[in-house]
Amino acid sequence: MRFVSRRLFFYLVAFFCAATFNFILPRMMPGDPVTAMFASQGTPLPLETLAALRETFGFIEGPLYLQYFAYLKSVFTWDLGYSVQYYPQSVNDVLSRSLYWTLFLVGVSSLISFTIGSMAGIYAAWNRGGMFDTLFSPLSLVLQSIPAVIISLLFLFTFGVALNWLPTGYAYNIDLDPAWDWRYISSVMEHAIMPITTLVIVQVGGYLITIRNNLINLLGEDYIVMARAKGLSEMRVMLNYGARNALLPSVTTFAMTIGVVLGGSLITEYVFNYPGLGNTLYQAIVNRDYPVIQGQLLIMTLAMLSMNFLADMAYVFLDPRLRHA
């Protein structure tokens, strides 16, 4: 239990640091953010209006430490103020609208990558040096070194524009009303094929290589020899004795790649004009929507922290040695 509480404490401190960084960031930049935000509107705003706007968007007057406390309070009560771009809407509204789409993309693609990558990795390790291994293990690494931006652009060009097989923008056909019927769901699926495939290509190699190399290292262990000596079927030795133990570091990979996947999701959403968090962040950056940018960075940090925490928990569950600590 001490392990868990120590990790929790670390995540809390990490979140605190990220939040502080988030506070400093817009204040470090040249110029006053609120003035900059409204400079694009042409007509100069009256001073009192500007002051009122400043307060609405969380930039209150006063010494820095008071601003900081006000900011911390808003973070820990998760009251992040209003979006500049979509004014009457709060940051929470804007974020929750896009959060589900990103969760959908990242969740489904991670699940697919984990399944395919692990199975292919186990197979490659068991028949190492064989056709499959020599071809796919290096290939998965090469694919991994190609960035999401290139993969998604090539997909968009080939299947979206040149062949015109798949829709090129948004998460579903906007003529349809969101509802749990077949037409809507199939439209969502159709629109998700290219973004999800892109994210799978970005991730799958990592899982394949991790489990393959781990399993190869485990093959010489005594308990594998023992299982063979007992006359167990090859399949059983491979899955119950080998793969089960080799899966452990894949959990670490999972936590490790979440940042990469979030980044990949950001660019993929932009290319396919998908209404997720990444696209919202991009729009917020372009429109200098500071409250939304701050909320975005917080929510993404939170996602990273919770994924890491989940991986820690999975570790405690999978590795009995940690449980007694």
Add this chain to the structure above:
Amino acid sequence: MSAIWKVVKRNKKACSGVFILIVYVMIALFANAITDHKPSKRVARPHQEPSIEHIMGTTRMGRDVFTQFVHGTRTSLAVGFSAGFIIVILGTILGISAGYFGGKVDEVINFFTNIALVIPQLPLLLVLAAFLGQSSPTTIALIIGFTSWAWGARVTRAQTMALREKEYIQSAVLMGESRWRIILVELMPNLASIIGANFIGSVLYTVITQATIEFLGLGDPLATSWGTMLYNAQTTSAMHVGAWWELLVPAVAIAVLGMALALMNFALDEVSNPKLRTFSGLRIFNRRIAAIEYEKSLKLSERAA
């Protein structure tokens, strides 16, 4: 050097990786000799298909795509290598200090490393690039270099901690060798492959990230690099008017450099581990995981003691 050369010659994958990189470096070094005019000069009508005169076609602005590619190679490699150097220097100094000195030094460095690892990288870089406003390639190299050292530091730290326990380091300490000598002469050669892998990985990461930042329009649109080529292709909807060459050239350039660097990591494996006969996977990935596993096992043994 001769050992490295021998391995490269024997290993086909490494050989092709090094070859591709050399070609890129040559293109970057002799950019002015290869091309006839400036990359921003209008030389023909817009969106001309590849022909003898313009072997990679022209852009919407009537600029020669081949010229842009050549000068873009120069920018992208320069940014990649300089950010790679910053990352490696920071990562190595922090990693060795934490791993070798231990105690308070380690605690402080390790804490900041762990924090840096759980902050989402790309969103942060995009926000930084946007706040700094139309970041030039130099700015991009600096912000990537100074925010991406954490993985290198972590891996170097774990390896240093493992090496520190080895007998030859212990005996050097007992012989009264100075810390600097131990670090530079005893430790560094054994960390060489990790530092090298860190460098290759960082260059790759930087080239990719720079392209992403510029593709999103957060870079300086007047600079010529692979990222701005992608950006220009996107904003002039090259894709929709069928000007595939404008998009494909920078895309393939980035992808091929990525492959070359990935292949070079194989060569490095063979230098550091001569027993390695067949393909062994991207070591940097294993090392990262090994670093984490090692830390976990340390915690376990601490508790047991």
